[in-house]
Amino acid sequence: MRYRTLGGLRVSAVGLGAMPLSIEGRPDEARALATAHAALDAGVTLLDTADSYHLPGAEPGHNELLLARALAAYGGDTADVLIATKGGRGRPADGSWSVRGGARHLRSAAEASLKRLGVDAIGLYQLHKPDPSVPFEESVGVLRELLDEGKIRLAGVSNTDADQIRTARAMLGERLVSVQNQYSPAVRDSEAELALCTELGLAFLPWSPLGGITRSSLDGPARVEGHRRFGAFHAVAERHGVSPQQVCLAWLMAKSPTVIPIPGASRPQTIRDSALAADLTLTMEELAELNDSARP
Numbered sequence: 174m175r176y177r178t179l180g181g182l183r184v185s186a187v188g189l190g191a192m193p194l195s196i197e198g199r200p201d202e203a204r205a206l207a208t209a210h211a212a213l214d215a216g217v218t219l220l221d222t223a224d225s226y227h228l229p230g231a232e233p234g235h236n237e238l239l240l241a242r243a244l245a246a247y248g249g250d251t252a253d254v255l256i257a258t259k260g261g262r263g264r265p266a267d268g269s270w271s272v273r274g275g276a277r278h279l280r281s282a283a284e285a286s287l288k289r290l291g292v293d294a295i296g297l298y299q300l301h302k303p304d305p306s307v308p309f310e311e312s313v314g315v316l317r318e319l320l321d322e323g324k325i326r327l328a329g330v331s332n333t334d335a336d337q338i339r340t341a342r343a344m345l346g347e348r349l350v351s352v353q354n355q356y357s358p359a360v361r362d363s364e365a366e367l368a369l370c371t372e373l374g375l376a377f378l379p380w381s382p383l384g385g386i387t388r389s390s391l392d393g394p395a396r397v398e399g400h401r402r403f404g405a406f407h408a409v410a411e412r413h414g415v416s417p418q419q420v421c422l423a424w425l426m427a428k429s430p431t432v433i434p435i436p437g438a439s440r441p442q443t444i445r446d447s448a449l450a451a452d453l454t455l456t457m458e459e460l461a462e463l464n465d466s467a468r469p
Contacts, residue, residue, distance in 0.1 A: 174217070177431070184219040185219055187436070189219070190380060190435040191437075192223070194208060195227050195235040195239060196228065196264075199439065204441075205239055205439070208439060209244075211441035213254070217444065222240055223237075224260055224262075224282055224285065229269075233264075233282075237258055257299060260279055260282035260283050260286060260299075261279055261300050261312065272301075272303075280318070283319055283324060284324070294326050297328070299353060300313065300341075303333060309337055309340060313345065316341075316345060328349050330351075331380075333366070338352055338366060338375070339369070342375075357383060357386075359467075361467070377429065377431050379432065383422075386406060386417050386421050403466070404466065405465075406466070409455065409462065419447070419450040423454070427460055
């Protein structure tokens with residue numbers, strides 16, 4: 174496993190997006206724990222979660238509690254593992270995703286996450302999404318208070334634009350260490366935010382980094398459409414004898430030294446495969462081929 178820097182910490186170049194372990198279609202607990210342990214065995218030291226990763230209408234925190242149990246049951250050393258959680262969203266019974274960025278809610282959400290994770294301070298706490306009904310400065314102000322109180326060690330923002338990143342940086346200084354936006358071969362709306370993170374030295378954590386490539390490996394109509402959209406990733410994968418998913422993650426990491434993808438997984442074999450992308454080196458010609466195929 175290769176490593177990258179997040180807020181002065183050394184973390185694995187590929188993280189685990191733990192959301193699939195707790196939402197609709199989630200595996201049973203035995204497989205979920207096995208998936209988390211497979212990630213740790215593969216050298217993954219960044220585990221991304223959120224209080225809203227649970228079934229619709231259920232109690233918040235299923236994913237946080239699951240990761241806490243996984244770390245407690247793991248037989249190896251977990252001293253270097255960074256759990257990054259988020260607050261500011263919810264899962265109502267109708268299955269939608271709500272946004273709640275008010276100061277009172279964010280503070281109570283962070284304190285509940287702290288208790289569920291069973292730690293003295295949350296390693297990385299992220300505003301899950303700006304609330305359009307709340308001034309962005311109010312939400313970031315809660316992160317600043319939590320940092321000052323020692324309840325969180327590092328702060329991040331998610332689903333933000335470049336101006337919001339600059340605002341958060343001005344308010345938090347170097348204690349703002351990460352930005353988590355959607356970015357993949359299929360969704361590249363955050364080019365400006367990625368460039369800004371590179372300029373400021375902020376870790377850029379692309380969520381949903383595979384952008385549908387996994388479905389393109391299945392049989393049926395999804396395969397036909399997937400190969401049309403991601404044919405270059407499949408071609409490069411065949412040359413290296415690896416999966417298209419590995420090629421996609423390696424392509425993302427080549428975008429900037431600040432990129433740390435967090436692919437989701439619900440099976441041990443899936444995260445093992447993703448973790449191998451950290452050691453996959455693509456040529457300049459291959460990167461150019463992939464960049465050309467993934468143009469917006």
